[in-house]
Amino acid sequence: MKLPYDLPDASGHFGPYGGVFVAETLIAALDELKLAYEDARRDPAFVAELEYDLKYYVGRPSPIYHAKRWSDALGGAQIYLKREDLNHTGAHKVNNCVGQAMLARRMGKPRVIAETGAGQHGVAAATVAARYGMKCVVYMGSEDIRRQASNVYRMKLLGADVVPVESGSKTLKDALNEAMRDWVTNVSDTFYIIGTVAGPHPYPMMVRDFQAVIGRESIEQMRELCGRQPDAVIACVGGGSNAIGIFHPYIPCPDVRLIGVEAAGDGIATGRHAASLSAGRPGILHGNRTYLLQDDDGQIIETHSISAGLDYPGVGPEHAWLKDSGRAEYVSIDDAEALEAFHALCHFEGIIPALESSHAAAYAARLAPTLGKDRILLVNLSGRGDKDMHTVAEKSGLSF
Amino acid sequence: MSRIQSVFERLRGEGRKALIPFITAGDPSLSLTIPLMRALVDAGADIIELGVPFSDPMADGPTIQRASERALANGVNLRRVFEAVAEFRKQDGDTPVVLMGYANPIESLGIDAFIADAVEVGVDGVLVVDYPPEECGEFAARLRAEAIDPIFLLAPTSTQERIARVAAQARGYVYYVSLKGVTGSASLDVESVAARIPEIRAATGLPVGVGFGIRDAQTAKALASVADAVIVGSRIIEEIERSMPTDVVPRVRALVAELRDGVDAAGSLR
Numbered sequence: 001m002k003l004p005y006d007l008p009d010a011s012g013h014f015g016p017y018g019g020v021f022v023a024e025t026l027i028a029a030l031d032e033l034k035l036a037y038e039d040a041r042r043d044p045a046f047v048a049e050l051e052y053d054l055k056y057y058v059g060r061p062s063p064i065y066h067a068k069r070w071s072d073a074l075g076g077a078q079i080y081l082k083r084e085d086l087n088h089t090g091a092h093k094v095n096n097c098v099g100q101a102m103l104a105r106r107m108g109k110p111r112v113i114a115e116t117g118a119g120q121h122g123v124a125a126a127t128v129a130a131r132y133g134m135k136c137v138v139y140m141g142s143e144d145i146r147r148q149a150s151n152v153y154r155m156k157l158l159g160a161d162v163v164p165v166e167s168g169s170k171t172l173k174d175a176l177n178e179a180m181r182d183w184v185t186n187v188s189d190t191f192y193i194i195g196t197v198a199g200p201h202p203y204p205m206m207v208r209d210f211q212a213v214i215g216r217e218s219i220e221q222m223r224e225l226c227g228r229q230p231d232a233v234i235a236c237v238g239g240g241s242n243a244i245g246i247f248h249p250y251i252p253c254p255d256v257r258l259i260g261v262e263a264a265g266d267g268i269a270t271g272r273h274a275a276s277l278s279a280g281r282p283g284i285l286h287g288n289r290t291y292l293l294q295d296d297d298g299q300i301i302e303t304h305s306i307s308a309g310l311d312y313p314g315v316g317p318e319h320a321w322l323k324d325s326g327r328a329e330y331v332s333i334d335d336a337e338a339l340e341a342f343h344a345l346c347h348f349e350g351i352i353p354a355l356e357s358s359h360a361a362a363y364a365a366r367l368a369p370t371l372g373k374d375r376i377l378l379v380n381l382s383g384r385g386d387k388d389m390h391t392v393a394e395k396s397g398l399s400f
Numbered sequence: 401m402s403r404i405q406s407v408f409e410r411l412r413g414e415g416r417k418a419l420i421p422f423i424t425a426g427d428p429s430l431s432l433t434i435p436l437m438r439a440l441v442d443a444g445a446d447i448i449e450l451g452v453p454f455s456d457p458m459a460d461g462p463t464i465q466r467a468s469e470r471a472l473a474n475g476v477n478l479r480r481v482f483e484a485v486a487e488f489r490k491q492d493g494d495t496p497v498v499l500m501g502y503a504n505p506i507e508s509l510g511i512d513a514f515i516a517d518a519v520e521v522g523v524d525g526v527l528v529v530d531y532p533p534e535e536c537g538e539f540a541a542r543l544r545a546e547a548i549d550p551i552f553l554l555a556p557t558s559t560q561e562r563i564a565r566v567a568a569q570a571r572g573y574v575y576y577v578s579l580k581g582v583t584g585s586a587s588l589d590v591e592s593v594a595a596r597i598p599e600i601r602a603a604t605g606l607p608v609g610v611g612f613g614i615r616d617a618q619t620a621k622a623l624a625s626v627a628d629a630v631i632v633g634s635r636i637i638e639e640i641e642r643s644m645p646t647d648v649v650p651r652v653r654a655l656v657a658e659l660r661d662g663v664d665a666a667g668s669l670r
Contacts, residue, residue, distance in 0.1 A: 011534065019535050020534070021503060021530045021531065021532070022532065023459035023529045023530060023553055023577075024554055024562070024566075025459060025577055026459075027532060027557070027558070027562065028557030028562075167466075168456065168465070181461070185580055185581040185582065187580060188580075283504045283507055283508060284502075284530060285504060286456070287530070294504065294508060296508070297505055297509075298454075298504040298505035298507065298508025299454065299455040299472060300456050301455075
């Protein structure tokens, strides 16, 4: 059975969420982008080139792997991993960057900008900018620059300028503010590559479309591997791009549970977390209406998570809609549980997952033992954990 | 006739242009907000734009973001802003006050409560930077029903179609952003601004204020000779930052008086 699903509407709304909440100064740029994207997605030459680069540059399709030893150890449902960690640059972020960089080139914009938190999207943007011969500027909070020195160096090696952002909390949300300011100032020659399914329309839709290759491949691969689709698809949610990427093709399939896993940080009750869907309320930030972590006055509050990639006070508006409509469930996993799953995957499967993806893995580990051995859970392993060595070592009382 | 409308009527009669300074409520401190508003009026402000601080002011440059951060550190929220307007209104029943800020604090308080309080304390106009006309039809209609003017931005990149869309919603005046960029940006091209204004004035039937990047009396004069109002924010915030609490009021008064002279120098040319 398939249910119809065609959001967002023409003005970029997912029910009450999404939209275009930006100053007039950005409207023309967004309109230009919307038209260019509509044109590109219908152009077979664009689609073919995108597929070519995803295959030969990114290394797609990424495999689905049966984590059998880990599943046996958990004693319940079979866990399968969609290996986005095996992509070039080590995470799903590059899928979107390839698409947007190709669009930038098509629009005749020689300069791309990006925001980054942990540096994964910044690295992916710098990578494709090098690949397509574009100038690249990455905005990054000065606090994050301090914490993620090796990714900063990677971006510089790839030829990007990394601009420290000193305003606000000096983290991802401030980097996004700063990138928007650059865009509004330099819009004639600059393309803004947003890294997640947030921002004003058409970004949540466009980034989703570029990431949906994850889910499309999964549907085919699960059919081949298991002869059927999984009982649940599980993905971590910060801004929510890897989750939407794997969820989207499954939305019309009501027999497949969709489970988004947010970062509970020190625990939801402590207030030190990044779980906007689980513990926030709707509001407007970064150009769209969605669930936000905010104080009683509507000021955005700082988030906390062991994984910098989930450290964002908002979430993509489509997730807000999937939550309210009941089509997807959203749960949370704290730092300690995520670390436990991180070590379990290292131990049982010889896979070092990103701390972000470890949140999804942790929820699978919680769910699997409650289900029969014939059940199937598909976890989006959105990135590899090499970037997290320092954080994990520190938690174990070690340092390099 | 709204207070904003009467101001423009009066100025038109006098052959003068409006000066609209911006400060953020609670910057540098809440106790200085009323004295600063009064100083703006003393120095010749026709309308005051009062900033409501937000943690993520995406359309503003670093100067106004710093003002927002100081105000938030001083515990400013919409309640405090309304209290400040009420206090100002006790002494000044004529000068229009326009609240300028972002959507989230307003939606967080609730649109009903926001409008009720704005009416009660005597707010004259509201400019929500991240509410373009297509996302705030109901809000703007409710404001108009309460005789509060919804103020909208227009940009150098706004098409004729968008100008018409804004015209359908806007009252009071429209705020023309003089350049591509954020508040406080450096370069401003008076000729390109001048080229757009007649079209906007004709389409909206409203006075056109120009802001973003006006840093001195000379620029104020140049813009006042083409627009109906000159809006200055970042330059005043910079003056606040350079001052001590003891001399901030006279320094801001002196700066605004200079800008006033610039604006009037243009008006008398016409």
